Amino acid sequence: MSQLKKYINNDETVYNDALTMIKLKKNILLKGPTGSGKTKLAETVANDLNKPMYSVNCSVDLDAESLLGFKTIETNEKGHQEIVFIDGPVLKAMKNGDLLYIDEINMAKPETLPILNGVLDYRRALTNPFTGEVVQAKEGFSVIAAINVGYIGTLPMNEALKNRFVVLDVDYIDGHTLKTIIKEQSQLTDNEIIDSIVQFSKDLRIMSSQGQISEEAASIRALLDLADLATVIPIRRAIKRAIIDKIDDEREQQAIQNAIELIFE
Numbered sequence: 693m694s695q696l697k698k699y700i701n702n703d704e705t706v707y708n709d710a711l712t713m714i715k716l717k718k719n720i721l722l723k724g725p726t727g728s729g730k731t732k733l734a735e736t737v738a739n740d741l742n743k744p745m746y747s748v749n750c751s752v753d754l755d756a757e758s759l760l761g762f763k764t765i766e767t768n769e770k771g772h773q774e775i776v777f778i779d780g781p782v783l784k785a786m787k788n789g790d791l792l793y794i795d796e797i798n799m800a801k802p803e804t805l806p807i808l809n810g811v812l813d814y815r816r817a818l819t820n821p822f823t824g825e826v827v828q829a830k831e832g833f834s835v836i837a838a839i840n841v842g843y844i845g846t847l848p849m850n851e852a853l854k855n856r857f858v859v860l861d862v863d864y865i866d867g868h869t870l871k872t873i874i875k876e877q878s879q880l881t882d883n884e885i886i887d888s889i890v891q892f893s894k895d896l897r898i899m900s901s902q903g904q905i906s907e908e909a910a911s912i913r914a915l916l917d918l919a920d921l922a923t924v925i926p927i928r929r930a931i932k933r934a935i936i937d938k939i940d941d942e943r944e945q946q947a948i949q950n951a952i953e954l955i956f957e
């Protein structure tokens with residue numbers, strides 16, 4: 693666990709507030725674009741609190757079983773078959789007092805998540821509909837959820853659910869923090885190329901703030917892919933593979949191409 697590359701942000705309030713909120717027993721909703729470090733932030737919290745993290749990835753297919761668990765038949769030590777319930781991520785995190793991470797919570801169908809309402813408020817409890825067991829969360833149980841803002845396919849979050857969270861914005865990092873992340877998390881060691889990627893990312897952020905390209909074009913995940921590719925293929929081709937070819941809009945592709953001409957001769 694000590695090997696974990698941590699979430700970093702030059703605005704230290706983001707991470708410090710996350711830890712403080714968890715200690716205050718608040719549920720945290722991380723809001724930010726894809727690849728901005730939301731999962732990394734939650735993993736870092738789990739690591740700092742020395743707890744395992746149980747994850748739920750929401751989708752329209754998410755059902756109560758994916759949250760709570762399922763019944764199955766097992767053979768006991770006497771050789772008899774019996775029906776047992778295998779706890780899912782929510783019950784495991786509750787019973788062990790660990791961290792529950794609910795990713796893309798706004799992708800779930802609105803009728804699936806109310807089952808968690810009691811878990812997410814002062815009650816910290818749930819009646820398992822499959823077994824009738826009443827589960828009270830152990831001390832230390834915490835919840836972090838994440839939503840990708842503006843992502844196609846997401847639904848506005850149900851008000852009663854949203855009401856149970858405090859919100860932390862998680863935006864893309866840049867400048868020297870980005871440089872540190874590239875050095876820590878990619879294979880690239882050439883400082884000159886790293887600096888040019890950081891500059892390139894800055895230009896892309898400006899273009900995105902002007903509406904020329906979408907924000908996700910240069911997610912931190914894509915920039916880390918770019919850095920890895922740049923160790924084995926020329927930087928322009930690496931940008932094509934890691935960033936440009938993922939974009940559908942030709943005007944956006946051209947805008948990025950123009951930015952490349954300015955930075956990489």
Ligand SMILES: Nc1ncnc2c1ncn2[C@@H]1O[C@H](COP(=O)(O)OP(=O)(O)OP(=O)(O)O)[C@@H](O)[C@H]1O
Binds near residue numbers: 699877912
């Ligand atoms: N601020 C940051 N500190 C450390 N690592 C970061 C940071 N931002 C992004 N990363 C790295 O970028 C990659 C993507 O981050 P992560 O998976 O946490 O994003 P996410 O916001 O959860 O994405 P998605 O919404 O698509 O699930 C990871 O390799 C992560 O380590």
